[in-house]
Amino acid sequence: MNDTVKYLLDESRIPKHWYNLQADLPRPAPAVLHPGTHQPVGPGDLAPLFPMALILQEVSTEREIEIPEPVRDVYRQWRTTPLYRARRLERELQTPARIYYKYEGVSPAGSHKPNTAVPQAFYNKEAGVAKLVTETGAGQWGSSLAFAGSLFGIEVQVFMVRVSYDQKPYRRALMETYGARCVASPSNETQSGRAILAQRADHPGSLGIAISEAVEIAAQRDDTNYALGSVLNHVLLHQTVIGIEAMAQMEMADDYPDVIVGCTGGGSNFAGIAFPFIGAQLRGGRKVDVLAIEPAACPSLTRGKYAYDFGDTAHLTPLTKMHTLGSTFTPPGFHAGGLRYHGMAPLVSHLQELGLIRARAYHQTKCFDAGVQFARAEGIVPAPEANHAVRGAIDEAIRCREEGVSRSILFNLCGHGHFDMQAYIDYFGGKLQDLEYDESELAMALAGLPSVAEPA
Numbered sequence: 001m002n003d004t005v006k007y008l009l010d011e012s013r014i015p016k017h018w019y020n021l022q023a024d025l026p027r028p029a030p031a032v033l034h035p036g037t038h039q040p041v042g043p044g045d046l047a048p049l050f051p052m053a054l055i056l057q058e059v060s061t062e063r064e065i066e067i068p069e070p071v072r073d074v075y076r077q078w079r080t081t082p083l084y085r086a087r088r089l090e091r092e093l094q095t096p097a098r099i100y101y102k103y104e105g106v107s108p109a110g111s112h113k114p115n116t117a118v119p120q121a122f123y124n125k126e127a128g129v130a131k132l133v134t135e136t137g138a139g140q141w142g143s144s145l146a147f148a149g150s151l152f153g154i155e156v157q158v159f160m161v162r163v164s165y166d167q168k169p170y171r172r173a174l175m176e177t178y179g180a181r182c183v184a185s186p187s188n189e190t191q192s193g194r195a196i197l198a199q200r201a202d203h204p205g206s207l208g209i210a211i212s213e214a215v216e217i218a219a220q221r222d223d224t225n226y227a228l229g230s231v232l233n234h235v236l237l238h239q240t241v242i243g244i245e246a247m248a249q250m251e252m253a254d255d256y257p258d259v260i261v262g263c264t265g266g267g268s269n270f271a272g273i274a275f276p277f278i279g280a281q282l283r284g285g286r287k288v289d290v291l292a293i294e295p296a297a298c299p300s301l302t303r304g305k306y307a308y309d310f311g312d313t314a315h316l317t318p319l320t321k322m323h324t325l326g327s328t329f330t331p332p333g334f335h336a337g338g339l340r341y342h343g344m345a346p347l348v349s350h351l352q353e354l355g356l357i358r359a360r361a362y363h364q365t366k367c368f369d370a371g372v373q374f375a376r377a378e379g380i381v382p383a384p385e386a387n388h389a390v391r392g393a394i395d396e397a398i399r400c401r402e403e404g405v406s407r408s409i410l411f412n413l414c415g416h417g418h419f420d421m422q423a424y425i426d427y428f429g430g431k432l433q434d435l436e437y438d439e440s441e442l443a444m445a446l447a448g449l450p451s452v453a454e455p456a
C-alpha cells in the first residue's frame with residue numbers, strides 16, 4: 001500500500017452551493033439582539049456595516065445558498081483542497097485508527113480564511129462599497145481580506161492586535177504587499193482606541209478592542225463596511241466548502257468519519273469541516289462524534305458561560321447568545337493568536353447546547369508536541385492554531401489504540417505555520433509556557449455580562 005494517499009477532486013467539483021446548517025437545526029439558534037433596545041435586530045440595523053446579500057445569508061434558513069460564479073472562479077486558484085490519509089502518522093502512533101486531514105493551507109494566505117474573505121469582498125464590491133475595515137489577531141484574517149480586497153479593487157484597513165503587530169512583522173508585511181493599511185490596535189484613530197490608551201498607554205490589545213475600532217470606523221462612513229473573519233453565521237456558511245469537499249473525498253476513500261476534529265477560535269474552520277456532516281446526521285444520516293479543541297488559556301466552550309454578550313470590548317456590536325468569557329476578558333499571551341477570542345460562534349455554541357458536539361481544552365505545549373510530531377511524519381508544518389486540532393486527532397487515535405478499535409478520524413488542518421516559526425523557535429528553546437488565565441479576571445468579566453431579558 002502507498003504511504004502517500006491523497007484525494008483530490010477535479011475543479012469542476014468545487015461546490016456550487018454553500019451548506020446552511022440553519023435549515024436542519026431541530027431548534028433555531030436564539031435571536032441576535034440590538035445592543036441598545038435588546039430587541040431582535042432587523043436587516044436595517046446591520047445595514048451600516050454589511051451589504052444586504054450577507055445580511056440575508058446571516059438569517060437565511062435555506063439549505064443551499066448559491067456560490068456566485070466570480071467567487072467560484074477565485075476559489076479555483078487553490079480549490080479543491082487536498083484530503084490526505086495520514087498513513088505515516090498512523091504508523092508512528094501504532095494506531096488502528098484511519099486518520100484523514102483536509103489541508104486548507106494551500107490558499108494564497110495560507111489558511112481557510114480566504115474561503116470567506118473572497119465572497120465578502122465580492123458582495124461588498126457588488127454593493128458599491130469602496131473600503132473594508134477589519135481587525136486581525138495573528139494576522140491570518142487581515143492578510144486574507146487584504147488578498148481578497150486586492151482582487152476586487154476594494155481598499156482594506158486592518159486593526160491588528162498590538163502584541164501581534166509587534167511580534168509578527170511578516171504577516172503585517174504580507175497585508176501591505178496586498179495593498180492593505182495595517183494599524184496597531186488600540187490606536188489613536190478611533191474613540192474606542194483612544195479610550196483604552198488613556199487607561200493604559202502600553203495596552204497589548206485584544207480582538208475585542210480591535211473589533212470595536214473597525215466597527216466604529218465602518219459605522220461612520222457610507223462608503224465603508226466592516227468585515228468579520230469568524231463567528232457570524234455567514235462566515236461559517238462560506239467555510240462549508242471545506243466539509244462539502246471532504247464529504248466527496250471521504251467517499252472516494254470509501255470511508256466515512258466516525259470522529260471529526262477541528263480547532264476553535266471563533267468557530268469558523270471547525271464549522272466548515274463539521275457542519276455538512278452534522279447536517280447529514282440531522283437529516284437521518286450517520287452519526288458523527290464532533291470534537292472542538294480550544295486553548296486552555298482562552299476556553300470559551302469549556303469554561304465560558306452560555307449567555308448574551310457583546311462581540312467587542314466597547315459594546316458597539318449586537319448581542320448574541322454564545323459561550324463567552326466576557327467581552328472584557330483579556331486572555332494571557334499564547335502563540336495561537338487566532339484562538340484568543342472571548343466568545344464563540346452562536347451556531348457552534350448552540351450545537352454544544354443541543355449536545356451535537358463536544359469540546360476539550362489543551363495547553364499550548366502539548367499542541368506543539370503534536371504539531372512537531374505531525375510535521376516529522378507528514379511534512380506539513382501546522383499553524384499554532386491548527387496544532388490544537390492535530391493534538392485532538394492524535395489523542396483520538398491513541399484512544400483507538402488503547403481500546404483496540406479502528407475508527408476513522410477526520411481533522412481540519414486549517415493553515416500552515418510558515419509565518420509562525422518564531423513560535424516553533426520558542427518551543428524548541430523551551431520558552432513556551434502554559435499560561436493560566438486569571439480566575440479573578442474571568443469572574444470579573446463574567447460578572448460584567450449584560451443582563452438581558454430573553455425575548456420569548
Ligand SMILES: *Cc1c(COP(=O)(O)O)cnc(C)c1O
Nearest residue numbers: 140230265266267268269338415
Ligand atoms: C483564524 C484562524 C483560526 C481561528 O478561527 P476560526 O474561526 O475558529 O477558524 C484557526 N486557525 C487558523 C489557521 C486561523 O487562521
